[in-house]
Each structure stands twice: as structure tokens, then as C-alpha cells.
Amino acid sequence: MALLQIAEPGQSPLPHQVKRAVGIDLGTTNSLVATVRGGRAVVLPDAQGAVMLPSVINYGAADSPIVGASALALAARHPADTLMSVKRFMGRGRNDAEEDARRSHYSLAEGEEGMVSFLTSGGKISPVEASAEILRVLSQRAVDTIGGEIDGAVITVPAYFDEAQRQATKDAATLAGLPVLRLMNEPTAAAVAYGLDADGQGVIAVYDLGGGTFDISILRLHKGVFEVLATGGDTALGGDDLDAVLADWLLQESGSGTLEAGEYRQLQASARSAKEKLSEAVIVDVDLSEVLPGGGIISVSRDKLEQMIQPLVKRTLLACRRCLRDAQLEEGVDNIVMVGGSTRVPLVRSAVADFFGRTPLLGIDPDQVVAVGAAVQADILVGNRPEGDLLLLDVIPLSLGIETMGELVEKIVPRNTTIPVSRAQEFTTYKDGQTALAVHIVQGEREMVSDCRSLAHFELRGIPPMVAGAARIQVTFQVDADGLLGVSAREEITGAEASVMVKPSFGLTDEEITGMLQASFSHAEDDKRVRQLAEQRLSAWQLLDGLKSALEKDGDALLVAHEREALADQMTELQSLIDGEDAHAIRQKTEQLGRESETFASRRMDKSIREALAGVSLDSLDDEVMQ
Amino acid sequence: MALLDFQRNYYQLFDLPQEFLLDQAQLGARYRQLQMELHPDRYASASAHEQRLAVQYSALVNAAYTALRKPLDRAVYLLELAGMGSEEISSQQVDGGFLIAQMELREKLESMTGMVDPQSALDRLITEIGEDVIELQGVFSVAYSAGEFPKAAAACVKMQYLDKLLLEAEILETSLLDG
Numbered sequence: 076m077a078l079l080q081i082a083e084p085g086q087s088p089l090p091h092q093v094k095r096a097v098g099i100d101l102g103t104t105n106s107l108v109a110t111v112r113g114g115r116a117v118v119l120p121d122a123q124g125a126v127m128l129p130s131v132i133n134y135g136a137a138d139s140p141i142v143g144a145s146a147l148a149l150a151a152r153h154p155a156d157t158l159m160s161v162k163r164f165m166g167r168g169r170n171d172a173e174e175d176a177r178r179s180h181y182s183l184a185e186g187e188e189g190m191v192s193f194l195t196s197g198g199k200i201s202p203v204e205a206s207a208e209i210l211r212v213l214s215q216r217a218v219d220t221i222g223g224e225i226d227g228a229v230i231t232v233p234a235y236f237d238e239a240q241r242q243a244t245k246d247a248a249t250l251a252g253l254p255v256l257r258l259m260n261e262p263t264a265a266a267v268a269y270g271l272d273a274d275g276q277g278v279i280a281v282y283d284l285g286g287g288t289f290d291i292s293i294l295r296l297h298k299g300v301f302e303v304l305a306t307g308g309d310t311a312l313g314g315d316d317l318d319a320v321l322a323d324w325l326l327q328e329s330g331s332g333t334l335e336a337g338e339y340r341q342l343q344a345s346a347r348s349a350k351e352k353l354s355e356a357v358i359v360d361v362d363l364s365e366v367l368p369g370g371g372i373i374s375v376s377r378d379k380l381e382q383m384i385q386p387l388v389k390r391t392l393l394a395c396r397r398c399l400r401d402a403q404l405e406e407g408v409d410n411i412v413m414v415g416g417s418t419r420v421p422l423v424r425s426a427v428a429d430f431f432g433r434t435p436l437l438g439i440d441p442d443q444v445v446a447v448g449a450a451v452q453a454d455i456l457v458g459n460r461p462e463g464d465l466l467l468l469d470v471i472p473l474s475l476g477i478e479t480m481g482e483l484v485e486k487i488v489p490r491n492t493t494i495p496v497s498r499a500q501e502f503t504t505y506k507d508g509q510t511a512l513a514v515h516i517v518q519g520e521r522e523m524v525s526d527c528r529s530l531a532h533f534e535l536r537g538i539p540p541m542v543a544g545a546a547r548i549q550v551t552f553q554v555d556a557d558g559l560l561g562v563s564a565r566e567e568i569t570g571a572e573a574s575v576m577v578k579p580s581f582g583l584t585d586e587e588i589t590g591m592l593q594a595s596f597s598h599a600e601d602d603k604r605v606r607q608l609a610e611q612r613l614s615a616w617q618l619l620d621g622l623k624s625a626l627e628k629d630g631d632a633l634l635v636a637h638e639r640e641a642l643a644d645q646m647t648e649l650q651s652l653i654d655g656e657d658a659h660a661i662r663q664k665t666e667q668l669g670r671e672s673e674t675f676a677s678r679r680m681d682k683s684i685r686e687a688l689a690g691v692s693l694d695s696l697d698d699e700v701m702q
Numbered sequence: 703m704a705l706l707d708f709q710r711n712y713y714q715l716f717d718l719p720q721e722f723l724l725d726q727a728q729l730g731a732r733y734r735q736l737q738m739e740l741h742p743d744r745y746a747s748a749s750a751h752e753q754r755l756a757v758q759y760s761a762l763v764n765a766a767y768t769a770l771r772k773p774l775d776r777a778v779y780l781l782e783l784a785g786m787g788s789e790e791i792s793s794q795q796v797d798g799g800f801l802i803a804q805m806e807l808r809e810k811l812e813s814m815t816g817m818v819d820p821q822s823a824l825d826r827l828i829t830e831i832g833e834d835v836i837e838l839q840g841v842f843s844v845a846y847s848a849g850e851f852p853k854a855a856a857a858c859v860k861m862q863y864l865d866k867l868l869l870e871a872e873i874l875e876t877s878l879l880d881g
Contacts, residue, residue, distance in 0.1 A: 227746075257743070257746070297734060300737065302734070397876070400872065455743070456746035456747070457747065458746070466734075466737060467743065468737060492768070493767075495757045495761045495764065496764055497758065497762075498765075553757070553761070555742065556743060556757070618749035618751070669749055669750060672751065673755060676751065676752050680755065680759050684736060684739065684740070687732075687735045688716070688717045688732060
């Protein structure tokens with residue numbers, strides 16, 4: 076059989092061509108982008124040499140929003156138009172977010188069900204849209220520095236982020252036009268960043284005190300495989316809270332009354348700067364004369380700060396203890412990785428060192444370590460390291476379940492289960508003649524539905540009338556490697572089926588995202604068509620490319636002649652469609668070829684299972700010989 | 703061998719003998735090796751169909767590892783392979799002596815909050831339960847290898863009792879530490 080010619084310049088990347096991959100730390104306070112160059116992960120600076128982009132977006136009168144340091148400079152004068160810490164609002168419902176919004180002096184759009192949005196001079200802005208602006212700036216920075224469009228990005232999220240928050244992050248990337256390879260948990264990314272230098276064995280604890288969240292993860296590293304054993308944390312506790320206690324104390328000491336929004340922002344900034352200085356100095360003077368009406372100079376000692384933040388630090392250690400128990404370790408922790416600027420606070424460092432009985436690793440800047448790890452993972456996923464020297468096995472942070480009778484939660488996938496995971500559970504009808512079943516998916520650890528996070532509702536219809544308890548309804552949860560959930564239900568007797576890819580109740584609908592995307596292009600319709608055609612061609616190339624090399628390698632061994640011919644025919648057909656302009660036809664054919672090549676793909680995976688195990692057996696034989 | 707066959711028997715997936723006693727290090731090594739090959743990250747730039755397949759395979763390997771990693775889960779899984787469902791397992795008769803001993807252990811646990819030094823009493827209790835568990839695992843292993851499944855199932859039920867008790871002891875330990 077003649078081999079298919081498929082590599083075309085500019086369309087299908089050559090196998091050895093290095094692809095452009097970035098890791099993005101989309102942080103509460105600051106965001107960063109990093110990439111791997113010449114085998115080393117580096118964070119990318121902007122034109123002025125600044126690496127950290129303040130996660131601040133100003134929606135003023137100007138046509139396009141202002142992002143970063145210049146937006147931060149506007150925060151005091153235009154508090155309502157300048158969005159900070161939007162990560163705290165990602166994927167959250169309005170009721171849920173009200174308290175935080177009040178504290179941050181934002182105006183939320185009134186009378187809205189579902190997702191939060193902020194009222195600004197630039198219109199109603201959702202946290203997803205604001206985050207997309209940050210991603211756009213970082214993506215552009217990467218394009219300028221690396222010199223070309225980005226092939227793939229890994230974006231980090233707090234390990235403790237729930238389904239809705241993850242989906243919101245992915246939506247923001249879609250809006251920003253970034254091809255996302257994977258959402259990666261921040262603590263895991265930090266461990267990977269260190270994993271490269273460490274000798275590659277042992278238990279790692281990652282203590283991540285970010286601006287708005289606290290995460291703790293326990294991982295085991297074994298011959299290039301990072302296995303997350305347990306993860307925990309507190310989504311409502313972060314470095315901002317340390318600043319806030321200090322700010323409140325300063326306010327009290329100054330004797331000033333209630334503050335305007337802008338004044339509070341300035342006070343917070345002063346508090347943060349004082350906290351940072353106290354990591355070096357034992358006492359600092361905070362000058363509030365320009366910040367508060369009648370504010371003077373107030374002295375704060377490190378002791379005073381430590382006394383104030385002690386309860387918060389203790390809360391993080393409680394979470395560490397729970398996580399350690401969940402990890403069910405038989406051995407001790409070998410290394411501690413610190414993430415987030417607030418881990419520079421001496422009290423935090425010493426408390427963590429005391430708790431684990433080890434001095435934390437400090438080799439990589441705690442503000443950059445997450446972006447560095449994400450860049451490494453992006454480099455691997457995009458295919459720049461074919462030998463694949465590293466693999467991450469992550470877990471889901473919160474249990475997933477469904478509502479059963481009496482508003483109780485039946486857990487189907489418990490927290491800290493390694494992903495990807497597929498779990499099924501059987502249910503039945505509770506009334507005679509019941510023909511439909513409502514499935515309510517929730518996330519959380521509590522027993523009552525009202526105490527958990529509601530993720531989605533869907534209905535399974537078409538169950539034939541039977542007596543109560545006779546129907547056999549299998550509900551399957553599948554969580555992919557991004558931690559995103561798909562749920563399907565099937566009635567076993569009739570085969571009636573229903574499924575959803577969970578779009579959380581507070582998320583954006585696909586239509587909304589498409590709408591926003593269109594709005595962001597000047598020639599919406601044309602662009603959309605061009606874009607779709609390009610996307611379909613790309614996935615067709617991907618399939619053909621993969622199949623071609625698979626056939627070369629395993630075609631003779633795993634396929635009989637007529638199977639091989641059938642595939643080759645289909646490939647030729649798809650090949651000729653790609654040269655045409657019909658996106659729909661390409662899509663259909665790609666889908667068909669994909670389905671029909673599944674048996675082959677499955678045989679190849681079975682083969683790799685056998686080979687992998689043969690490899691292990693040989694390895695262990697070697698070990699024995701060595702001993 | 704294919705996905706479906708592996709679903710039927712996790713021991714075959716890891717190429718391990720179908721026994722209760724297994725080499726944890728070997729199980730872990732094979733688990734990691736299989737994920738190195740099958741995890742979706744290895745297929746990040748493959749076609750959508752292959753990616754979906756990788757998710758299924760990788761999820762299967764995770765499920766298999768979960769079923770075999772911990773002794774109690776492994777015992778339940780082995781009984782399942784022998785044709786015993788969870789209802790049949792829990793319907794096994796447990797001797798009165800064991801139940802009385804259980805009640806005593808439970809009473810000990812409940813009285814601990816009032817003690818002067820609950821922590822060391824709790825440590826002793828946890829050690830005691832741990833020793834019982836090891837003994838039961840021996841009973842299970844021997845009975846299962848001999849094909850005496852009801853006897854193995856009875857040992858499994860006792861292991862479940864003790865597991866629950868250990869969990870409660872751990873919860874108490876946490877509340878002692880937090881308090």
C-alpha cells in the first residue's frame with residue numbers, strides 16, 4: 076500500500092518541530108506566563124521587564140479595558156470600574172458572592188439569576204470576561220516573546236476549585252482564544268517545578284497560600300510519576316485576608332470612621348506593603364496621611380502582625396492535618412514546597428516548618444513556581460518531549476454525587492479519587508408508572524443537598540411505565556483529566572439514555588460564549604466560518620497524522636488486510652475533503668473515521684498494556700539481579 | 703485481551719496472581735507503568751476519539767488500582783470474583799464472641815473523651831485494632847486460597863466492622879487534636 080502523503084508545510088507540524096507551549100498562572104493578585112526554552116522553564120517579562128501582571132482590569136470610558144499595573148494605578152480613583160481579585164468570583168452564584176463583593180466595594184448587577192456580573196462604566200462584566208482580558212494580555216506577551224502563535228497552553232487553578240470554577244476558567248480561555256491543553260492544579264504545578272531539580276523520589280507537601288485561596292496537596296514522586304495522594308484547603312482564605320486583618324487594625328488605630336470604596340483600596344494596599352516589609356524588618360511605620368482622612372503615621376511591629384494573623388495561619392495548619400490524614404501516609408514528608416507571596420511571611424514559614432518537621436524548599440521564587448511547573452507540563456503535553464519523562468496523576472478535590480429521596484446526597488465519586496475516573500451506580504424509580512427521572516448533580520462533602528454545591532440538572536425520559544423499583548437506571552459519572560465532569564444515565568431494560576457535559580448552574584452557556592466570541596471579532600460571520608474550517612482541518616490532520624504513524628508501526632501486526640484497506644480508503648477520502656472548503660463534510664468524515672478506527676486504537680492500547688507489563692517484569696528482574 | 707476482559711478481572715490487567723496477599727511495590731510499579739502508557743496526557747495531541755479512549759483505559763486502570771490497593775477493598779473484590787455480591791457478604795453470620803468484643807472496644811472508644819490522657823489510650827486502642835485486622839487478613843487469605851468462600855466472607859465482614867471502628871477512632875483523634 077502506498078503511504079499517504081500528509082505533511083504539508085504550515086498545516087501539519089513536522090514531527091520534530093518544537094511547538095510553542097506556555098504555562099499560565101492565572102492568579103488572584105498577579106498572573107504570569109512561562110515557557111520552556113532550551114530545556115529550561117522561564118517566566119516571560121513584558122516590554123518593561125516586569126514578570127508579574129497584576130490581575131487587575133479597568134473598564135473605563137476607553138474602548139478596550141486596561142489590564143495590569145496601569146489598571147492598578149486607577150484602582151483608588153475608580154474602584155467600581157477597576158476589578159481586582161476577580162478569581163474569587165469565578166463560577167460563583169450571585170448570592171454566594173454578595174459578601175465578598177461588599178467587602179471589595181463592587182456593585183453587582185441587580186436582579187440576576189445565576190452568574191455574578193459587575194456593573195462598570197464599560198458595561199456589565201462577568202468574572203469570566205475579566206479573566207479573559209488577563210489571559211489575552213499574557214497570551215500576546217508570549218506571542219511577542221516566542222515569536223508565533225501559541226500551540227497550546229496549560230492554565231493553573233487552585234486544587235480546591237470546584238467544577239463550576241474550573242469550567243469558568245476554561246470558558247475564559249476559550250474567550251481569549253487560547254488553545255487549552257489542560258487545566259492543572261496549582262500545587263501540582265509547583266511540585267513539578269521542583270521535581271525537575273530534586274532527585275525524583277519521595278513525598279512532597281505543597282503549601283500554597285495564594286492571594287485568595289489556600290491549598291494543600293500531598294504528592295508522591297516515583298520514577299517520573301507524580302501521584303497526588305490527597306488535596307485540601309480553604310477557598311475563602313488567602314493572602315488578601317492577611318492584608319485585610321492588618322487593614323482593619325490600621326483603620327481602628329487611626330480612629331477614622333467608615334471609608335469610601337477608593338479609600339479602602341488604598342488602605343489595603345498600604346497594609347499589603349507593610350506586611351511585605353515586615354518579612355524583613357521587625358517594625359515599620361505606615362504613613363496613612365494620604366490614605367485616610369485625618370490618618371497619620373502608625374507603627375506596626377512584626378510581633379503585632381504575627382499576633383493578628385496567627386488564627387489564620389492556624390486555620391491553614393488544620394487543613395494540612397486533614398490532608399495528611401487523607402493521604403494515609405506510612406512514611407513522613409520529605410520535602411515541602413511553598414507557593415504564593417504570603418509564604419514569605421516569617422511566621423508562615425516557621426509554622427509550616429514546625430508542623431512538618433522540615434525546612435521548606437525555597438529555591439524557586441514562590442510567586443513564579445506555579446507558572447514554571449505549568450510551562451513544563453505544557454511542554455510535555457504539546458509533544459515536545461516524546462520520551463515523556465514525567466506523568467501527573469491528579470485527584471478530584473470534592474466528592475461528586477446525586478440527589479436521592481429526602482434531599483440526601485448519594486456520593487458516587489469520593490474526593491481524592493484519582494482522575495480520570497468513571498463510576499456507575501444503579502438507581503430505580505420510586506413511583507408506579509414513573510416515566511422520567513430527574514438527575515440533580517451536586518458536589519461537596521455534606522449529607523444534605525442544600526449544603527452542597529448544585530452543579531447541574533438533567534432528565535432521563537422515555538422510561539416505560541413499570542411498577543416502582545422495577546426500572547434499572549444506571550447513572551455514570553466520568554471525570555476527565557481536567558477534572559471536568561460528564562454524566563450519563565441509561566435505563567437498562569429499554570436502553571433509554573440521557574447525558575450532560577456538566578455546565579454548572581452559574582456558568583456560561585455555550586451560546587453565551589459563542590455570542591461573546593462573535594462580538595469580539597469585527598467580521599463575526601466570516602471569521603467564524605474561516606475559524607471553523609481551520610479547526611476542522613486541524614482535527615482532521617491530527618487524526619490522519621496519528622493514524623498514519625500508528626499504521627506504520629502496528630498496522631501489519633494488529634489489522635487484517637481488509638480492515639487495513641477499509642481504513643486506508645476512508646483516509647484517502649478525508650484527505651481529499653481537507654483540500655476542499657466544506658467544514659461540515661470534513662467534520663462528518665473525521666467523526667466517521669475516528670469511530671471506525673477505534674477498534675484499531677483499542678488494540679494498540681491493549682498492546683501497550685502487554686508491552687508495559689513485560690517492561691516492568693524485566694525491570695524488576697534487573698533489580699533482583701542488581702541485588 | 704481487551705478492555706472488556708480487563709474489566710472482568712483486574713488481576714489480569716496488572717498481570718498478578720489472583721491472591722489476597724500481593725506485593726504492594728509491584729502493584730504500584732505496574733500501576734504507574736500502565737498510566738505512563740495510557741493516561742490521556744500521553745494522547746494530548748492525538749485525535750478526539752483516541753483521547754476519549756485513553757480516558758476510558760486510564761479510568762479503568764485507576765479503578766483496578768483502587769480495588770486492589772487496600773486490603774479490605776481487595777477482599778471484597780476477590781469475593782466478587784468468586785461470585786459473591788456485597789449483600790451476600792454482609793449476610794454472613796458473625797460469631798457472638800466477636801460481636802461482644804466489638805461492643806467492648808466501642809465502649810472504650812466512647813469513654814475516652816472523659817479521660818485524663820485520652821491520646822495515649824487512643825493510641826493503644828488503635829494499635830489493638832490494627833493487630834486484630836492483621837490476624838483477620840491471615841484468616842481471609844488462607845480461607846480464600848482454599849476455596850472456602852463463606853469462611854473468607856465472614857472474615858471480610860469482621861474486617862469491615864474493624865475498619866469502621868478505626869475510622870471512628872480517627873475522627874475522635876482529630877477532634878482531640880483540634881480541641
